[in-house]
Amino acid sequence: MTASLPTQRVPFNVLAPGVQAIRPDLDAAITRVLDRGWFLMGPELEEFERQFAAYHGSNLEAVGVSSGTDALRIGFEALGIQGGDEVLVTANAGVPPVAAVVAAGARPVFCDVDPATHTLDPGEIDRCITPNAKAILVVHLYGHAADMDSIRQRAASHGLKVLEDCAQAHGAQYNGRPVGTLGDAAAFSFYPTKNLGALGDAGAILTGDPRVAERARLGRMYGWRTRYLSEAHGTVSRMDEIQAAVLSTKLAHLDEWNARRRHIAEMYRSRAAGAVELPPADGVFHLFVVQSRARNGLQAYLAEHGIGTDVHYPLPAHLQPPYAQYGGGPGSLPNTERLARRVLSLPIYPELPDDSVDYVCQVLRTYGA
Numbered sequence: 001m002t003a004s005l006p007t008q009r010v011p012f013n014v015l016a017p018g019v020q021a022i023r024p025d026l027d028a029a030i031t032r033v034l035d036r037g038w039f040l041m042g043p044e045l046e047e048f049e050r051q052f053a054a055y056h057g058s059n060l061e062a063v064g065v066s067s068g069t070d071a072l073r074i075g076f077e078a079l080g081i082q083g084g085d086e087v088l089v090t091a092n093a094g095v096p097p098v099a100a101v102v103a104a105g106a107r108p109v110f111c112d113v114d115p116a117t118h119t120l121d122p123g124e125i126d127r128c129i130t131p132n133a134k135a136i137l138v139v140h141l142y143g144h145a146a147d148m149d150s151i152r153q154r155a156a157s158h159g160l161k162v163l164e165d166c167a168q169a170h171g172a173q174y175n176g177r178p179v180g181t182l183g184d185a186a187a188f189s190f191y192p193t194k195n196l197g198a199l200g201d202a203g204a205i206l207t208g209d210p211r212v213a214e215r216a217r218l219g220r221m222y223g224w225r226t227r228y229l230s231e232a233h234g235t236v237s238r239m240d241e242i243q244a245a246v247l248s249t250k251l252a253h254l255d256e257w258n259a260r261r262r263h264i265a266e267m268y269r270s271r272a273a274g275a276v277e278l279p280p281a282d283g284v285f286h287l288f289v290v291q292s293r294a295r296n297g298l299q300a301y302l303a304e305h306g307i308g309t310d311v312h313y314p315l316p317a318h319l320q321p322p323y324a325q326y327g328g329g330p331g332s333l334p335n336t337e338r339l340a341r342r343v344l345s346l347p348i349y350p351e352l353p354d355d356s357v358d359y360v361c362q363v364l365r366t367y368g369a
């Protein structure tokens, strides 16, 4: 322990203060749904879809579903990905992107990441391309936009569709354009901890292609355009009215919350430089992920000083039992595997006070000093 620093408690994440900050508006939104007595596929969903699409630009459509993983799966199906097709995907974003590829009936082809940005290394597209590859899943990891110009150019040259995974990047921009508008379609998660989070599970598909939107709508409910009449096979994945009402309420705060995340990131970047390797300066900082050669020791040291951290993610997907069959085993994705040993996520959320960030930086600077 460092005697000179009185221990503070800085949890890795807490959601109650964010709810508290807008509690009357959330109560009003939920009450509206209760009073109406219409709980699925109603006016709140329609309104949220309209607002979420408009937030990203004109001529876009959003399709609400019940999770981010389903948004990816239904997004693939809407792009025409079928059994036997292959999808290029990174292995460092946890399991959901890879699970969604498999759930869509396709095979993941694992690509390595750029060690500086943690996102798909565009050069990997040319290295990993296979005859059956039909799409690329691009994850804007931790809130940092991937190198979309280069990715799109290579995707076009190989005839691949591009699905963006924006689960960690609501409101992020790439060259002045919002992520989610840079590929053929995009999938968002509104898991409670995301930059835009529901009070439970929810997700959405965003696209500028009306045919893709149409197929996604069929895909979220039994292939119905008309009730009880299936045009295509589909199960069910609906965003409920309470989540839609809550998300419309919270969408109005997204930019201000992202600005607060960026402010915290700036504090970390200026006060913790030298103590750890810092992430890129751009993005909406869903997570603030530093690197350290002695990651586990650093995590334990921060815990001793009352600071919560997490590792996103400890085991790359290509090394996990259900998905190892699709990959080349240990050593096949060197950057991904090296990052998995080095990454550590520091606390970052809009309600985190400046003095807590300061305290984390002070403790970081004493580590190994």
Ligand SMILES: *Cc1c(COP(=O)(O)O)cnc(C)c1O
Residues within 6 Å of the ligand: 067, 068, 069, 070, 093, 096, 097, 139, 165, 167, 168, 189, 190, 191, 201, 202, 203
């Ligand atoms: C959270 C997340 C998902 C999955 O979203 P759920 O709503 O939990 O299904 C997918 N991809 C990434 C990168 C995520 O962070």
